[in-house]
Amino acid sequence: xxxxxxxxxxxxxxxxxxxxxxxxxxxxxxxxxxxxxxxxxxxxxxxxxxxxxxxxxxxxxxxxxxxxxxxxxxxxxxxxxxxxxxxxxxxxxxxxxxxxxxxxxxxxxxxxxxxxxxxxxxxxxxxxxxxxxxxxxxxxxxxxxxxxxxxxxxxxxxxxxxxxxxxxxxxxxxxxxxxxxxxxxxxxxxxxxxxxxxxxxxxxxxxxxxxxxxxxxxxxxxxxxxxxxxxxxxxxxxxxxxxxxxxxxxxxxxxxxxxxxxxxxxxxxxx
Amino acid sequence: xxxxxxxxxxxxxxxxxxxxxxxxxxxxxxxxxxxxxxxxxxxxxxxxxxxxxxxxxxxxxxxxxxxxxxxxxxxxxxxxxxxxxxxxxxxxxxxxxxxxxxxxxxxxxxxxxxxxxxxxxxxxxxxxxxxxxxxxxxxxxxxxxxxxxxxxxxxxxxxxxxxxxxxxxxxxxxxxxxxxxxxxxxxxxxxxxxxxxxxxxxxxxxxxxxxxxxxxxxxxxxxxxxxxxxxxxxxxxxxxxxxxxxxxxxxxxxxxxxxxxxxxxxxxxxx
Numbered sequence: 001x002x003x004x005x006x007x008x009x010x011x012x013x014x015x016x017x018x019x020x021x022x023x024x025x026x027x028x029x030x031x032x033x034x035x036x037x038x039x040x041x042x043x044x045x046x047x048x049x050x051x052x053x054x055x056x057x058x059x060x061x062x063x064x065x066x067x068x069x070x071x072x073x074x075x076x077x078x079x080x081x082x083x084x085x086x087x088x089x090x091x092x093x094x095x096x097x098x099x100x101x102x103x104x105x106x107x108x109x110x111x112x113x114x115x116x117x118x119x120x121x122x123x124x125x126x127x128x129x130x131x132x133x134x135x136x137x138x139x140x141x142x143x144x145x146x147x148x149x150x151x152x153x154x155x156x157x158x159x160x161x162x163x164x165x166x167x168x169x170x171x172x173x174x175x176x177x178x179x180x181x182x183x184x185x186x187x188x189x190x191x192x193x194x195x196x197x198x199x200x201x202x203x204x205x206x207x208x209x210x211x212x213x214x215x216x217x218x219x220x221x222x223x224x225x226x227x228x229x230x231x232x233x234x235x236x237x238x239x240x241x242x243x244x245x246x247x248x249x250x251x252x253x254x255x256x257x258x259x260x261x262x263x264x265x266x267x268x269x270x271x
Numbered sequence: 272x273x274x275x276x277x278x279x280x281x282x283x284x285x286x287x288x289x290x291x292x293x294x295x296x297x298x299x300x301x302x303x304x305x306x307x308x309x310x311x312x313x314x315x316x317x318x319x320x321x322x323x324x325x326x327x328x329x330x331x332x333x334x335x336x337x338x339x340x341x342x343x344x345x346x347x348x349x350x351x352x353x354x355x356x357x358x359x360x361x362x363x364x365x366x367x368x369x370x371x372x373x374x375x376x377x378x379x380x381x382x383x384x385x386x387x388x389x390x391x392x393x394x395x396x397x398x399x400x401x402x403x404x405x406x407x408x409x410x411x412x413x414x415x416x417x418x419x420x421x422x423x424x425x426x427x428x429x430x431x432x433x434x435x436x437x438x439x440x441x442x443x444x445x446x447x448x449x450x451x452x453x454x455x456x457x458x459x460x461x462x463x464x465x466x467x468x469x470x471x472x473x474x475x476x477x478x479x480x481x482x483x484x485x486x487x488x489x490x491x492x493x494x495x496x497x498x499x500x501x502x503x504x505x506x507x508x509x510x511x512x513x514x515x516x517x518x519x520x521x522x523x524x525x526x527x528x529x530x531x532x533x534x535x536x537x538x539x540x541x542x
Binding site: 072 | 273275279282283286287290300301309310311313314316317318320342343346347348349460540541542
């Protein structure tokens with residue numbers, strides 16, 4: 001396998017994640033949502049290319065890069081596909097790994113926040129009323145400027161309720177964990193499914209919490225654990241998540257970041 | 272949907288083709304070959320990017336560009352994934368459509384042939400003994416030079432036995448037909464399956480001929496026709512092709528070129 005550019009590695013991580021199966025509750029090779037389908041994710045992975053290449057070249061702010069990735073990919077009917085993934089991939093690509101990403105996220109400024117909120121407004125990402133700055137409310141942008149909130153500050157603010165934001169302030173801890181799980185699980189798509197399940201069993205998915213509350217997210221965690229322990233059937237768990245609309249989308253975002261990281265460390269997708 | 276670069280459009284065509292299903296006998300969303308899987312095709316679509324971008328920028332020979340596309344993508348264990356597709360996409364991208372491609376293929380020279388044969392040697396594409404110049408035989412390269420064979424000449428030489436080569440000398444007739452079929456079939460992946468079946472019913476797949484002979488290829492054509500006429504079940508036909516190892520790979524290559532063409536004419540993948 002030739003050496004990949006970092007942008008290519010990020011795109012490869014996106015297509016490998018979405019085509020691995022079964023990933024309980026999420027879009028995968030064998031399952032679509034009614035309005036978000038496999039091809040939306042595949043197209044998004046291709047169309048994000050220029051933003052990821054710009055991140056690799058360096059010299060631009062993370063907020064603007066995330067905004068560009070969203071703009072390049074939001075023109076389809078499938079809604080938000082990779083917004084969470086971009087929040088993680090952009091610093092990882094720009095910083096060439098977790099260490100560099102940790103440095104870059106701390107260097108973000110108010111302009112990054114403004115750009116990020118502009119990107120946010122182009123997605124249909126769920127906002128908890130009263131808990132988050134509302135991107136559709138011009139007062140939020142004013143407040144960001146007045147308070148001098150950097151994008152890191154915004155992530156810190158969202159971290160308790162959003163595991164993707166939490167990655168920025170925790171030093172990409174779950175991303176690292178997911179990469180370790182991939183190395184442990186072994187190569188190829190079976191390894192992706194195992195790492196995804198293990199991550200799902202480790203932390204309540206905050207996308208599920210926002211949609212259904214902490215109890216459902218906690219139950220989903222415990223069921224993932226039971227699948228790993230062999231006392232619950234994987235296919236049945238997938239089916240149950242699908243029927244109930246439980247889609248652990250934030251865990252999937254983190255697995256993409258973990259795949260990016262693990263691929264850079266020699267994890268083999270092809271076996 | 273934003274305007275895509277031609278290279279992006281080619282990559283999108285590749286991922287749309289492989290994820291459409293069921294495409295009787297071929298790798299699709301629901302079916303892998305034992306050694307060539309969905310993810311090999313997805314990775315290949317991403318990794319071919321730089322060669323397609325170079326084709327779009329212009330100024331380089333088609334043979335060298337095809338060689339570059341093969342080199343960028345041949346590092347996985349899945350064997351030949353998009354070789355036939357590159358033979359079609361490279362002139363279509365470089366020429367910005369069928370008209371320009373027709374002009375460029377006629378302008379190829381001996382160096383394009385040499386580059387092409389170098390690419391060929393990096394794939395495991397089937398060669399009919401006695402019927403084709405053997406890429407593993409240095410005498411072939413010598414013969415190409417001595418006879419002054421351009422890449423167009425090579426395609427002319429292969430055209431009777433290879434429907435992808437035939438596109439170069441027929442003015443991309445099947446590519447055009449496939450694009451028209453896509454427009455007629457309508458948007459999205461269902462349209463891709465219909466266009467693929469119609470193309471399969473129209474001409475014997477030369478990849479199947481090389482593997483099993485003209486009779487099997489002819490029977491496959493007739494069965495595709497019966498599926499279209501509603502007297503044969505699509506799923507059962509797919510299953511039969513898979514069981515017998517009948518994979519109409521050249522038809523799939525042409526459908527990729529047709530998708531590239533149709534997308535440029537406003538055909539919608541997203542509906």
